[in-house]
Amino acid sequence: MIRRLARRWFGIVLWKRILAALVLGAIAGFFIGDASQQIKWIGDLFIRMIKMLIVPLVFVTLVSGVTAMKDPKRLGSIGGKAIALYLGTTFCAIVIGIVLALILRPGVGIDLSGAEATTLDSAGSLTDRLMGIVPENPFAAFAEGNVLAVIFFAILVGTGLILTAERGKPLADVFDAGSELMLKVTAIVMEFAPFGVFALVAWVMGTVGPATFLNVFLLAVGVYVGCFLHMLIVHGGIVKLFARLPVMPFYRGVREPQLVAYSTSSSSATLPATLSAAEHNLGISAPVASSVLPLGATVNMDGTALYVAMISIFAAQAFGVPLGIYEYALIGFTTTLVSIGTASVPSASLFLMAAVLDVIGMTSAQTAIVVGFILPFDRILDMMRTVANVTGDLAVATVVSVWEKDLDPETYNALPTE
Template sequence: MRAVARRWFGIVLWKRILAALVLGAIAGLVVGDASEQIKWVGDLFIRMIKMLIVPLVFVTLVSGVTAMKDPKRLGSIGSKAIALYLGTTFLAIVIGIVLALVLRPGAGIDLSGAEATTLDSAGSLTDRLMGIVPENPFAAFAEGNVLAVIFFAVLVGAGLILSAERGKPLVAVFDAGSETMLKVTAIVMEFAPFGVFALVAWVMGTVGPATFINVFLLAVAVYLGCFLHMLIVHGGIVKLFARLPVLPFFRGVREPQLVAYSTSSSSATLPASLSAAEHNLGISAPVASSVLPLGATINMDGTALYVALISIFAAQAFGLPLDFFDYVLIGFTTTLVSIGTASVPSASLFLMAAVLDVIGMSSAQTAIVVGFILPFDRILDMMRTVANVTGDLAVATVVSVWEKDLDPEIYRALPTE
């Protein structure tokens, strides 16, 4: 038994996760709906990850802010990260629009069989921005409001810097807490292969490939678009802005990409992203702990690409002609309403409803499109989450280089096999 355990733990984690993903897909196709019986294993893994998110974000961000020694540096890091996030989101929308026009996935699609589905309101942009400032920090912790936790953590970190010598004992506590939470994350991630196997088996068993017959071209467009965006845009900013080779970057983000694909949640992938940033990419703690939680909440590259694609897909299916101004509206609206929407469940659907409204779709047509998308949205969501997470790590890499805080030896080091 010990020999088996040694061989198991001797295999690098990303390889175990990849094997679990492939085997889970095969198992799901073989057993079909019976895969529902093991879904609880995947749900348990996601619960374990979500258990870590708030304490991990809070202690690592406070520790990271105090390590900066100067509150002004946090503003520098934040402004650079937000500018890059907005830029990559815009380029994702452009790729989505171009692919929709070239592949025309909505041409000839019959939506008459779709069951209309309406969505509750996601709340106004003002309400979402106001929600960043918590009335009660402990309530924000309990509710898992990551943006509010980030805001409070930044204030605590800045306060500790200003406290100078008197704040040092508490700084040491947060430093130890940050190290402890990263170790706890490593322990939880050892359960990832089992959770990934169960989740992928459930998705493939309950959805299955037959669902894709009517939307095959749309699925191809989404997967191709996300792949191109990661390769060209994310790889491009690492190469052009950070002046780093691209291969070590993609090699270093494999683990969070696999977790993102199986969980379909940027927030749930955050612990894996923080670990990969530090140990694989050489990103400093101050940058990783501030840029990655922010990106997990507001960066939506894959989702923005998807919404642009779906908007044009719907217009093609309903025979609604679009002109250049409509494409500009799609890009502008998607970028605008994406701010703060990532923390809302089914964020892409709320985005899509807003964009379809500005290009002239009726509420009834929007409900039909949502009903048509829902049955297979999970598998598409898996890929766009990978793009979201990869974007977070690419931006963090660039910002770390700009801040002269990236360890090139760790970045270029070959992984331990």
């Protein structure tokens, strides 16, 4: 009996099990309410398991990917293309956010007088965050989970192995085998995903609930519709126009990391699923996936940029602050610029929001009120923002892999196993 149930369970593709868990978790959370906190530990355990993988997975796969390039110049080519695309998609997200905010006018008529002002601890200057990319002690960076620092050190190690040529080949082989090992371990951990997703979504629905969500209905609709349009138009557009690939295989291939992103609200925590989908569903080469995706998980903030643009206009509408073409340009420029250095900071959207509201003339008191108003339901919006971020990572990696002539078209176009 148990074997039969196990065969049926594992016979269902993982993304369908995760989707079912997400829906059932939302229903369960709605009915059991605060009691959902009793099962939150299952979701926390799942997040701990995938966070456990992030640093070794990024380090080993990136070193392996860099050595597979066999030419340090190629790394610069891949990185330059990826960053240019990330900046482009981020700017497009900001434009969509501004346009939707002007159409929906979510801040008009909103009363912020009941919001409790909330201040943010300093995230440090942009210079400090950029300096943090170079670790004083790489082992401390591993322990702290500083992904950007791990990426920097992994690139140096991979480049060094290329330069040592034949003498470094035994160690390069070790990293190559380690990369395969980490992907297998990731597959094992991901089998726990349906249970973790169920618990996390039940907890969010049970504690936040739809009632709070309805308090800012227009803003919530704007964020969800905006992220959906961005994934459909911008991400699908660059795959179609720049990579010259059909878009339906792309959307099929990204379903699993999208569902994990929606439940965890973390691009970094979704990284193991993103790397697995890139290789097995989209046919993206290891050198591209291992270099572009960890970078995207830390600096690409499409969904967050769209959200911050909308929140900025929402706040201006709520407080009656007039905005002109110059202020809209400031919102776009500042959000794009600051997002590069803020992505690895917890609650990145809130720090971004404070920076952007400052440049359009909002006072610190007004910013504190807006943050206090947003916080109670930010988790539900953050879930969708993360989906857009992860989808953008994979869209950019797909395009770069095609440009590098490394994408496997058979894997990309293969029909999923039902």
